[in-house]
Amino acid sequence: MATMKVNQISRDDLDWQIQYNTDRCTFCGKCVAACPFRAIEAGVEKRRKVISDHFTPEPKVQFKTVPVIKQCVGEYNFCRGCGICERVCPNEAIKPVRNEDSRFGVKYRATLADPYKRGGRANLATEKRTLDKIKVGRISQMTDPSLDASRHTFDMLAPFGRILPADEMPFDVVDGKLVMNSATPKVNWIYPIIVGDMSIGALSWRMWEAMAIAVAYLNEQVGLPVRMCSGEGGVPVRLLKSRYLKYVILQIASGHFGWNRIINAMPHMQELPGGILIKIGQGAKPGDGGLLQAKKVASHISEIRGVPKADLLSPPNHQGLYSIEESVQKMFLSLNSAFKFQVPVAIKVAASATSVSVYNNLLRDPYNIVGGFFVDGLAGGTGAANEISLDHTGHPIVSKLRDCYNAAVHQGKQGQIPLWAAGGLGANWNLAADAFKMMALGANGVFTGKLMLQIAGCVGNDHGKCNACNTGLCPVGICTQNPTLVKRLDIDKTAEQIVNYFIATDNELKKMLAPIGNSSLPVGRSDCLISVDRAVADRLNIQYSC
Amino acid sequence: MCRIGAIKSKNYIHPSKALHLMRSQQKGHDNSGFAMVMQDLGGRFANYKELPILSMACTDEGVKIAEDILHEAGFSRVMQWSPEINEQAGLKIEPMPNYVFQVLHYPKSYKYAPAHEKEELLVDIRLQIREALEQTNDGYVYSFWPDVLTLKEIGDPTDIGTYFNLWQPDEDFTAKIITAQCRQNTNYDIVRYAAHPFFLEGYTALANGENTFYEKNKNFQKNLYKGYIGFESDSQCFLYTLHYIHKILKWPLQYYKHTITPLAYDDAEKREDHAILQNIRAVLGNLELNGPNTIIAVLPDGTMFNTCDAKKLRPVVIGHTADTAVISSEVTGLNEILPERDWTQDIYTNEREMVVINNNLEVERWQQ
Ligand code: SF4
Ligand code: SF4
Numbered sequence: 001m002a003t004m005k006v007n008q009i010s011r012d013d014l015d016w017q018i019q020y021n022t023d024r025c026t027f028c029g030k031c032v033a034a035c036p037f038r039a040i041e042a043g044v045e046k047r048r049k050v051i052s053d054h055f056t057p058e059p060k061v062q063f064k065t066v067p068v069i070k071q072c073v074g075e076y077n078f079c080r081g082c083g084i085c086e087r088v089c090p091n092e093a094i095k096p097v098r099n100e101d102s103r104f105g106v107k108y109r110a111t112l113a114d115p116y117k118r119g120g121r122a123n124l125a126t127e128k129r130t131l132d133k134i135k136v137g138r139i140s141q142m143t144d145p146s147l148d149a150s151r152h153t154f155d156m157l158a159p160f161g162r163i164l165p166a167d168e169m170p171f172d173v174v175d176g177k178l179v180m181n182s183a184t185p186k187v188n189w190i191y192p193i194i195v196g197d198m199s200i201g202a203l204s205w206r207m208w209e210a211m212a213i214a215v216a217y218l219n220e221q222v223g224l225p226v227r228m229c230s231g232e233g234g235v236p237v238r239l240l241k242s243r244y245l246k247y248v249i250l251q252i253a254s255g256h257f258g259w260n261r262i263i264n265a266m267p268h269m270q271e272l273p274g275g276i277l278i279k280i281g282q283g284a285k286p287g288d289g290g291l292l293q294a295k296k297v298a299s300h301i302s303e304i305r306g307v308p309k310a311d312l313l314s315p316p317n318h319q320g321l322y323s324i325e326e327s328v329q330k331m332f333l334s335l336n337s338a339f340k341f342q343v344p345v346a347i348k349v350a351a352s353a354t355s356v357s358v359y360n361n362l363l364r365d366p367y368n369i370v371g372g373f374f375v376d377g378l379a380g381g382t383g384a385a386n387e388i389s390l391d392h393t394g395h396p397i398v399s400k401l402r403d404c405y406n407a408a409v410h411q412g413k414q415g416q417i418p419l420w421a422a423g424g425l426g427a428n429w430n431l432a433a434d435a436f437k438m439m440a441l442g443a444n445g446v447f448t449g450k451l452m453l454q455i456a457g458c459v460g461n462d463h464g465k466c467n468a469c470n471t472g473l474c475p476v477g478i479c480t481q482n483p484t485l486v487k488r489l490d491i492d493k494t495a496e497q498i499v500n501y502f503i504a505t506d507n508e509l510k511k512m513l514a515p516i517g518n519s520s521l522p523v524g525r526s527d528c529l530i531s532v533d534r535a536v537a538d539r540l541n542i543q544y545s546c
Numbered sequence: 547m548c549r550i551g552a553i554k555s556k557n558y559i560h561p562s563k564a565l566h567l568m569r570s571q572q573k574g575h576d577n578s579g580f581a582m583v584m585q586d587l588g589g590r591f592a593n594y595k596e597l598p599i600l601s602m603a604c605t606d607e608g609v610k611i612a613e614d615i616l617h618e619a620g621f622s623r624v625m626q627w628s629p630e631i632n633e634q635a636g637l638k639i640e641p642m643p644n645y646v647f648q649v650l651h652y653p654k655s656y657k658y659a660p661a662h663e664k665e666e667l668l669v670d671i672r673l674q675i676r677e678a679l680e681q682t683n684d685g686y687v688y689s690f691w692p693d694v695l696t697l698k699e700i701g702d703p704t705d706i707g708t709y710f711n712l713w714q715p716d717e718d719f720t721a722k723i724i725t726a727q728c729r730q731n732t733n734y735d736i737v738r739y740a741a742h743p744f745f746l747e748g749y750t751a752l753a754n755g756e757n758t759f760y761e762k763n764k765n766f767q768k769n770l771y772k773g774y775i776g777f778e779s780d781s782q783c784f785l786y787t788l789h790y791i792h793k794i795l796k797w798p799l800q801y802y803k804h805t806i807t808p809l810a811y812d813d814a815e816k817r818e819d820h821a822i823l824q825n826i827r828a829v830l831g832n833l834e835l836n837g838p839n840t841i842i843a844v845l846p847d848g849t850m851f852n853t854c855d856a857k858k859l860r861p862v863v864i865g866h867t868a869d870t871a872v873i874s875s876e877v878t879g880l881n882e883i884l885p886e887r888d889w890t891q892d893i894y895t896n897e898r899e900m901v902v903i904n905n906n907l908e909v910e911r912w913q914q
Binding site: 140143144145147152153155157159163164165166167169171173176177178179180184187189409410411412414415516517518519520523524525526527 | 755758760765769790794811821825829838
């Protein structure tokens, strides 16, 4: 019997197998050139052919060497299923096919003592999404007519900033009118969908710039006051000093990357930033710090972040913050005062079994300076988290958001610290529906990241396709600093598509508001939701319908 | 459909006026009940303006429960009156055994107490009686407040009028303000507490329409003040918002309108007082009203007003003479009881105004 090497990685161990058709291939070489992972290469194969060139059968055996495109099999240059080869092939000669019987996860660990994948998104999505089990089931009709989605004026703004209780408002009555006798915390009223919060570095500067252009365009030309959160990676000085800064929410996370530049730029700012977001945790990798691998730290990234080329780690927690009170006092006060209390400061945490306690504490904070509670669920994406964090840690967002809202209702403080939710929203490509449902469950607004990448052309999905965001080899130029790969991303086109997506979403939100008769955002209107799943209905306290 | 009506007069008027006002609109409602609140009382109650009056409908046991609580708290009875019951066969009514209107003295210890302490006491005692009655299912307490009477019953309004002998004018049973409605709550369970008008600490409200922000309003209100309870009808929210704005926050009345139907952001932005308006919208967004509604309300000082939601509205018309003003869902109601008025002066309240009638019967239109 022939020998074989059982312990070596072989083609049938891989997640993705290349299906290649020699007959269609013209050997243009485009696929090999386009694959950033070097997962395919040109090669030759020996072929045996039986031919007969006589008018009576006289079979002859011929051996030929034919050129082929071959799949590489190895721990480093395996196929990610990104499908770029298929895209560039003019003849439909090549494509990746999912291998149902893959053993790659175990082989890789056993060979390299390391998980085989970092970054991307969780790849264990096995269940139907909760939000898809919820419908808008209360339709205004008869005595309470619906609105006309195309003609009615809708008022769709959400607060970013601390809302005081009514009886603490600094109002005096003078001549039968209310007047303010002192300032209230700064609140910015913005579109209920924030583009957030992906750093330059995790993203290519072209992708980041495309989003920034889209956001500026949405504000200045379309009239949608959409904000974008910078992520923890700094902001180009040009933007810091421009009037477009007001559309950007600056993020500070545990690595404080980029803040030296931000602080240096402060005297030159013509506009204040749209807000500050203190990032404590991220839904896709709760408890795990950030990591920008050295291979993605190109020279412009070191410059913006103010750091040398090395693995850039953001610790899993903010050094020096030991309690919620402390975080409120220290970080919020210092960031609030840095901008003279003119820029609202909010906090972002990973959804967790404990989020409600944190929110309760913040709601009770006597300083009234927490301007928003951003809760991020496990279905979000990330640049370089460990596979185990991505797949096995985290908390779904829907029930957590609901719990936070209910906690606020219980305290009679709903709306005082605006709730913003995220984590896999728009995964069915419809962000309007998800945003609407989250708002009806109690969110003031939502934030979205991964979907923006998908609009830009990210080919990854939650079933193991691509997810190579950490490699620095993103095949579509979104999350790489590789000078050749980034050119694959067309900045203007991407910006245009993000703008178009928002216009569609805005119209669809109105289409959802009209039948329930709302002209403002449906925050807390869970009475208009039903669920076709009993467990979901019970958990969220909405009507069960079947 | 609901029909509502309100009469405010310089003279004392009898509830038969309210019955006539409402019966003329009976095609528009379902004749499932009759409820009214009388304020600024005349007749046999005219001499007790400062003393609280307990209005309840209950069993014999219920009377005892209430009296025990009142006694315990130190209240003493000054006067009690019950309507003369006219039991006839075939009347469509589900009567309670007793209808009690009792005038009481405050406890001695409250002799020098400031007004707000007395007010809180009245609310506390009413809530206590309500809870006790609910436990044993022995009846309903509608109001406990000086110079106010409340009567609510399930059945045909005409028959309810006959049963309580209200069709017969009676100088001893009058008020300067009467608000009334002829329908039990049909959206949810039929409970007496769900019938408009609703009353709390001198404030009365009744509404036509549907409160599509009921859940939002309710979730917010239930933590604001101990008296914001029940929520048997989604329209109670309108009363609680009014009470909160005007009584608790002490904001001038026009801010009720700014709270329930805030101006669109763009419109508010253009105004001088935009900071105030933005702030009100921010802090009280949960009290917004989505419509369709028209609301009639009375303030403790006797001011009466009408306002609507900002986009869908419900029919309402206001007519007046020199000494009487009437708000009614349908103009037939006005024609019935104010036929002599100048109908060209009738007001059909628009979505951005409050029509306010003061104690001099001056009718003002406040634009938002
Ligand atoms: S699917 Fe992507 S990774 Fe796989 S061979 Fe094609 S281009 Fe390379
Ligand atoms: S296309 Fe780029 S951004 Fe999308 S999953 Fe692949 S590497 Fe990540």
